[in-house]
Amino acid sequence: MVxxxxxxxxxxxxxxxxxxxxxxxxxxxxxxxxxxKCDGSADGFKCDACxxxxxxxxxxxxxxxxxxxxxxxxxxxxxAKCTCL
Numbered sequence: 001m002v003x004x005x006x007x008x009x010x011x012x013x014x015x016x017x018x019x020x021x022x023x024x025x026x027x028x029x030x031x032x033x034x035x036x037k038c039d040g041s042a043d044g045f046k047c048d049a050c051x052x053x054x055x056x057x058x059x060x061x062x063x064x065x066x067x068x069x070x071x072x073x074x075x076x077x078x079x080a081k082c083t084c085l
Contacts, residue, residue, distance in 0.1 A: 033070045034070065035070055035072035035073075035074070035079045035082050035084070036070070036079050037072070037079045037080070037082035037084070037085065038072060038074060038082050038084035038085050040072055040073060040074045040084055041072075041073045041074075042070035042071055042072055042073060042079065043071055043073045044070075044071045045057055045058070045068050045069060045070055045071055045078075046068075046069060046070075046071035046076075046077070046078040047061060047063050047067045047068055047069075047078065048067050048069055048078040048079075048080040048081055049063040049064075049067045050062075050063050050067075053071060054068060072084060
């Protein structure tokens with residue numbers, strides 16, 4: 001009987017996955033964020049009013065949840081202020 005092949009990166013403690021029980025997948029890596037203005041990729045979120053940056057959307061942000069927008073990777077601005085075009 002032949003043992004099934006396991007890619008080394010999927011084994012905990014080897015490759016890129018942490019040896020601890022930590023989940024390597026978070027909200028940011030589970031979703032493909034896109035800047036709605038330029039259709040480019042987005043990384044994290046940024047408030048278009050105060051400029052504060054977040055890893056995840058902040059529904060209780062002091063400027064309001066609607067100001068917490070995907071941050072465009074091309075210009076590092078929130079999608080409402082994207083300057084890529």
